[in-house]
Amino acid sequence: MHASLTAGLGLKPEHFDAALLCRAPGLWFEVHPENYLVDGGPRLRWLEAVRGSHAVSLHGVSLSLAGDEAPDAAHLQRFAALIKRIEPALVSEHLAWSAWGGQHYPDLLPFPRTTDALQRIVANIERTQAALGRSIAIENPSHYLHIEQHAWDEIDFLTELTRRTGCTLLLDVNNVHVSASNLGFSAEAYLDRFPASAVAEIHLAGHTPDPTLGGAMLIDSHDAPVAPVVWALYQRLVERIGVRPTLIERDGNVPAFEEILAERNLAAAVLQQGDATAEQVAA
Amino acid sequence: MNIAASSLGEFQQAFATALFDDGAQDASPIASLLRQPAFAIYRNTVRKACIDALEANYPAVARLVGSEWFRAAAAAHVAVTPPHDARLMHYGAGFAHFLAGFEPAASLTYLPDVARLDRFWTEAHIAADAEVLDGSALASLPPEQLGTRVLIPHPAARWAWFEEAPIHTIWRNNREADGDTGDLAWHAEGSLLTRPQDSVCWCELDRAELAFLDACAAGHPLADAAAAALSVQTDVDLSRLIAKLLRAGAFAGLR
Numbered sequence: 001m002h003a004s005l006t007a008g009l010g011l012k013p014e015h016f017d018a019a020l021l022c023r024a025p026g027l028w029f030e031v032h033p034e035n036y037l038v039d040g041g042p043r044l045r046w047l048e049a050v051r052g053s054h055a056v057s058l059h060g061v062s063l064s065l066a067g068d069e070a071p072d073a074a075h076l077q078r079f080a081a082l083i084k085r086i087e088p089a090l091v092s093e094h095l096a097w098s099a100w101g102g103q104h105y106p107d108l109l110p111f112p113r114t115t116d117a118l119q120r121i122v123a124n125i126e127r128t129q130a131a132l133g134r135s136i137a138i139e140n141p142s143h144y145l146h147i148e149q150h151a152w153d154e155i156d157f158l159t160e161l162t163r164r165t166g167c168t169l170l171l172d173v174n175n176v177h178v179s180a181s182n183l184g185f186s187a188e189a190y191l192d193r194f195p196a197s198a199v200a201e202i203h204l205a206g207h208t209p210d211p212t213l214g215g216a217m218l219i220d221s222h223d224a225p226v227a228p229v230v231w232a233l234y235q236r237l238v239e240r241i242g243v244r245p246t247l248i249e250r251d252g253n254v255p256a257f258e259e260i261l262a263e264r265n266l267a268a269a270v271l272q273q274g275d276a277t278a279e280q281v282a283a
Numbered sequence: 284m285n286i287a288a289s290s291l292g293e294f295q296q297a298f299a300t301a302l303f304d305d306g307a308q309d310a311s312p313i314a315s316l317l318r319q320p321a322f323a324i325y326r327n328t329v330r331k332a333c334i335d336a337l338e339a340n341y342p343a344v345a346r347l348v349g350s351e352w353f354r355a356a357a358a359a360h361v362a363v364t365p366p367h368d369a370r371l372m373h374y375g376a377g378f379a380h381f382l383a384g385f386e387p388a389a390s391l392t393y394l395p396d397v398a399r400l401d402r403f404w405t406e407a408h409i410a411a412d413a414e415v416l417d418g419s420a421l422a423s424l425p426p427e428q429l430g431t432r433v434l435i436p437h438p439a440a441r442w443a444w445f446e447e448a449p450i451h452t453i454w455r456n457n458r459e460a461d462g463d464t465g466d467l468a469w470h471a472e473g474s475l476l477t478r479p480q481d482s483v484c485w486c487e488l489d490r491a492e493l494a495f496l497d498a499c500a501a502g503h504p505l506a507d508a509a510a511a512a513l514s515v516q517t518d519v520d521l522s523r524l525i526a527k528l529l530r531a532g533a534f535a536g537l538r
Contacts, residue, residue, distance in 0.1 A: 034370050035370075039411035040413075062369030101299065103367060145322065
């Protein structure tokens with residue numbers, strides 16, 4: 001666990017200069033490694049410059065760990081080289097698939113949580129961790145579909161993955177709210193059951209109602225500020241599990257750096273409060 | 284309907300097929316998912332991400348034809364050629380070729396070549412790092428040795444000749460923020476893209492410069508490259524030609 005990391009920000013190229021100069025205590029940055037798996041050029045130099053002054057997290061979106069095939073070996077090799085170069089504080093991926101039969105579908109696609117799927121995903125995580133030379137954190141996805149074939153509860157499934165592979169978990173609180181709203185379960189009950197000791201990182205992001213289906217279907221859109229209901233869930237989570245590196249993700253309608261930093265500072269304040277509570281409990 | 288019997292792979296095959304096929308599939312192993320309105324979210328997200336990537340990778344083409352036309356053309360390309368690489372900056376390698384055969388673009392004969400230059404920009408942007416050869420390396424050589432040495436193109440250097448239209452000028456005018464939109468002189472021209480420091484740069488090439496670069500890329504020594512330049516333009520000023528290409532950052536070394 002990285003005790004020195006407080007709240008971080010998803011790093012957008014348009015914020016690069018401001019990010020480099022910002023010295024907020026405990027600030028760190030997260031990027032999608034896919035954008036930096038290049039032979040050379042300015043992207044790697046941007047990332048190395050940021051890494052020179054801040055901790056960096058690599059959050060993969062394309063390993064397709066829940067695909068019924070092994071992760072792309074060439075991609076893993078490039079990912080490993082980037083890790084060696086950047087020495088990230090955290091590395092994470094999703095409980096989802098995005099590739100099949102040599103084609104890529106740039107999204108985080110769902111799958112039936114069966115025991116067969118569990119075995120395949122365990123093998124894929126093990127292969128990934130061996131190639132990268134480190135353990136990774138696995139993120140809970142956003143759900144939109146009712147899948148009848150699920151044989152496993154999601155938290156049990158994630159817990160089993162940590163037990164079998166030594167991976168940790170990335171808990172996306174917005175994804176929990178979106179999924180709970182869309183599928184009709186209690187976000188509070190889900191968060192209260194989530195295995196605290198396995199959580200290496202927390203994500204917070206904004207969501208929006210689906211433009212055609214309306215408020216009955218929330219989209220994990222990352223194009224709006226974190227909603228009050230998600231802040232409340234986050235506070236509840238930190239009170240229970242304690243302080244974890246927490247990321248504000250913003251991929252669309254990206255505001256000025258100062259605006260998104262202010263949102264990040266709200267998360268840092270929740271963590272500071274959580275830290276004070278923990279100290280009181282310990283005393 | 285026997286969903287439980289379908290394997291993870293069968294599920295993924297059916298799901299992946301349905302992402303680009305809006306037709307009803309009652310016999311599909313994911314029939315119960317296709318009946319849910321939310322399946323459209325995955326269709327929209329995947330297609331939009333692919334189209335967004337093409338629009339980001341082909342900005343001069345998009346500016347020429349407008350976003351609405353571009354996105355319609357991109358959607359047609361995405362449907363037949365989804366990404367084969369997780370790195371979306373690589374997506375669209377075949378887009379210029381697609382545009383050449385895209386019937387609604389038939390009257391825009393210059394469009395595929397403009398797409399080629401957008402692609403060159405991406406390739407130059409992410410190419411391997413290498414020191415740029417500067418003029419002093421050549422100047423320090425005894426003149427009698429010069430002709431036998433080979434100039435090695437920089438990994439980021441890309442160039443092409445366009446016989447039918449001033450593609451370099453059209454592309455530049457639609458790539459630069461304050462690009463000239465005045466009348467075009469309709470002539471053949473060449474284009475060179477390089478990355479001397481971190482930023483991709485470009486300049487127009489004439490036939491002699493292009494012949495010289497082609498000869499260098501083929502591994503021919505400087506004397507042969509010079510002869511190639513002279514063969515297409517008898518009055519070429521070779522020292523000016525070499526100085527221009529060196530200044531642009533076209534070479535990484537000398538062997």
